[in-house]
Amino acid sequence: MKKYYPRIADKILEEALESAGAVLIEGPKWSGKTWTAAKKSKSILYMQDPDTRESNIQAASVKPSLLLKGEKPRLIDEWQVAPVLWDSVRHEVDMRGEEGQFILTGSATPIIDKQISHTGTGRFSRIKMRPMxxxxxxxxxxxxSLKELFEKYNxxxxxxxxxxxxxxKAIVRGGWPASVTSKPESASKRAQDYVNSIVQFDVSRVDGIEKNPNKMFALLRSLSRNISTEANYSVLIKDMEGGENESITRPTIQSYLNVLQRLFVVEDLEAWNPSIRSATPLRVSPKxxxxxxxxxxATxxxxxxxxxxxxxxxxxxFESLCIRDLRIYAEALGGKVSHYRDKSGLECDVIVVLRDGRWGAVEIKLGSNEFDKAAKNLRKLSEVIDHKKxxxxxxxxxxxxxxxxxxxxDGVLIVPIGCLKD
Structure with a gap:
């Protein structure tokens, strides 16, 4: 068995189990959700186990409480296979009135339909888990650490x-736990298998609606070519046109993107909307x-x-790699990341904002040749923010x-990505 690398989510999960009756861990498949959850569980139900999948689904349709029996915390892996389990867990948590009863993991967001009657507010704590x-x-x-930076670490x-x-090599390999110690060729092949699985199977399973694999792959290619940019639907459509994809429409793009988001494959970086001193309009397009x-x-x-x-x-x-890591580190602090751009042309790659309103600005540069320009940008951004608000x-x-x-x-910090943590 491969070595388990401690995850930042370990502590977050431990704290969540102490405060909520059930914990939902969401994120892309192969990101280590099950492995992390299993280490905190005393019994496990694998909904996708081929030997028991059909009987599990049948039990869920007849008497879902049968699947909840077992030592607690009980892990229900890939719960969305039988969405009715959500309400069953919620009901069980209500009846017992205790914390740390269940852990649910899911690599797709199910459509909220008649099988789910309650959001789980007050019973479930949610954790987003990404690749490493x-x-x-x-x-x-x-x-x-990012935490130290917010505490005026000098x-x-x-x-x-x-x-x-x-x-x-880290970019091409990805943060998939199974690939961390793999040779570059094996890791690259695993990432390609991941993409192929998305295109050929996952995108149609998530909502039961058949997707055109060629169009889906064309969309992934367009998103890949436009990564870390604010490419809008028109850009994506134009980039995808040709061959079998001549009939690409905006509704199709929206539908396919929605599926990729529900599979936690696409995670656009939203725009920051702060209070600024000038009347310059802010851009709101995501990256x-x-x-x-x-x-x-891989695509x-x-x-x-x-x-x-x-x-x-x-x-x-490299910017995409840094944003992945910053998301992980920021969320461990209860924060979020976004990007800034206004119509005067001033922009900033990443803004990290904590719950209490503290924020930091980050420019991402692979090499040192643009440090001066990046530092000037950061200082200018600080000046345009309305510090009265x-x-x-x-x-x-x-x-x-x-x-x-x-x-x-000038006070700007130079931090190698190879030195940062949460």
Whole structure:
């Protein structure tokens, strides 16, 4: 059995079990949800087990409470196979009135229909689990944490152990737990298998409506080519046109994107809407992102050698890698990430906002040649925010693929992605 790498979600799950009767762990398949949940469970029901799947579904349709019997916490893996289990768990939690009774894992969001009559508010705690960050895969030293940055951490003198080639390999490999120790060729093949499974099977299973595999793959290719950009529907449609895809329409794109979002494959970066001093309108378009950058490289057939020959593409995918990790680290602090852009052209790659209103701004740069420009952008952003209505930024940071971290004379922090943790 492969080694279990501790996950940031471990502590989050432990705390959730102490405060709620049931915990729902959502996220893309192969991200380690079941493995993490199983370590905290005393009994397990695998809904997708081929030997028992049909009997489990039949039991759920007749008397779902039968499937809830077992030591607690009881894990119900891929619960969405029988959505009625949601209400059954909720009812059981109500009857017992105790915390830490059930853990549900799911790699697709079911359609809320007549099988689910209650949202579970007050009974369920929700956790989003993504592929592994570089800190979780032991490739980041974790010398500096996002939490420390919000607490005015100033003693910065960092050294990353991951070189540019290692970053390229990490992008193509992805954060899939099964791939962390794999050879590059095996990891790349696993990511390709993931994409093929999405296109050929998952997208039709999620809502029972048959999808055109060619159109779905064309959409994934377009999203991959436009990763880390604000490509709108018109751009995606134009990019997909040709051959069998001449009939692509906006409703089709919307429908297919919705399915990819419900499978936790697509996770766009939403726009930040702060209070600003000027009357300059803000852009509200999201940036196109996958839950893991390896989905883009697998879709386009890109290897780590290709990235080392095409630093423009490398830069966009590095941004995607950093956003994946920042999402994981921010959510561990109860925060969220977004991006900023206004119609004057001022933009910022990532804004991290905590529940209490504290925020930090991040520019992502693979190399050092654009540090000065990025720092100027960050300082300008800080100036346009209305500090009478909002806090001043807790930090201004350039997140980079370079080796050394330090504090610039202008106060902007240079932080290698290979040194960051939650």
């Amino acid at each position: 960050s570089l800190f979780e895969s032991n490739e980041s030293t974790g010398e500096i 003693n910065i003198g960092l050294t990353s152990n991951i070189e540019i080639e290692g970053i390229a 196109r992102q996958f839950v893991d950058p390896s989905i883009a490289t 386009l057939g890109i290897t780590h050698e290709h990235l080392l020959l095409d630093f423009n593409t490398f830069g966009y995918l 909002m806090n001043k930024p807790s930090f201004l940071m350039i997140l980079t693929g370079t080796k050394f971290g330090y504090k610039r004379d």
